[in-house]
Amino acid sequence: MKMQTSVRILDVVALTEDLPNKGLKRGQVGTVVEELAPHVFEVEFADDKGRTYACLSLREDQLLVLHYQPEKSSQVA
Numbered sequence: 001m002k003m004q005t006s007v008r009i010l011d012v013v014a015l016t017e018d019l020p021n022k023g024l025k026r027g028q029v030g031t032v033v034e035e036l037a038p039h040v041f042e043v044e045f046a047d048d049k050g051r052t053y054a055c056l057s058l059r060e061d062q063l064l065v066l067h068y069q070p071e072k073s074s075q076v077a
Contacts, residue, residue: 006060007032007041013063024054029066 007013011032018026024045034042036057043063045054 007063007065009033009035009041012066012068013043014066015058016062016064022054022056030054032063 009032013030013032015024015026015028015030018024028045030043030045032041033044033055036042039060040057041060041063043056043058044052046052
């Protein structure tokens with residue numbers, strides 16, 4: 001089951017798994033800042049004040065791209 005569309009630079013993403021050795025939990029939100037290799041991305045995690053607390057390379061299958069707009073506009077009758 002493919003969980004996301006392809007990841008792009010500046011996408012907002014969530015972790016799909018815990019990374020206890022990095023102090024990160026499933027669902028934490030970050031921003032893709034660089035593509036390092038095919039399907040490998042540098043993701044920056046920051047707090048609500050914009051301070052970076054983690055920056056690491058992750059595989060595409062460890063990320064879920066978040067969407068803030070619907071794919072299609074829905075018409076409310």
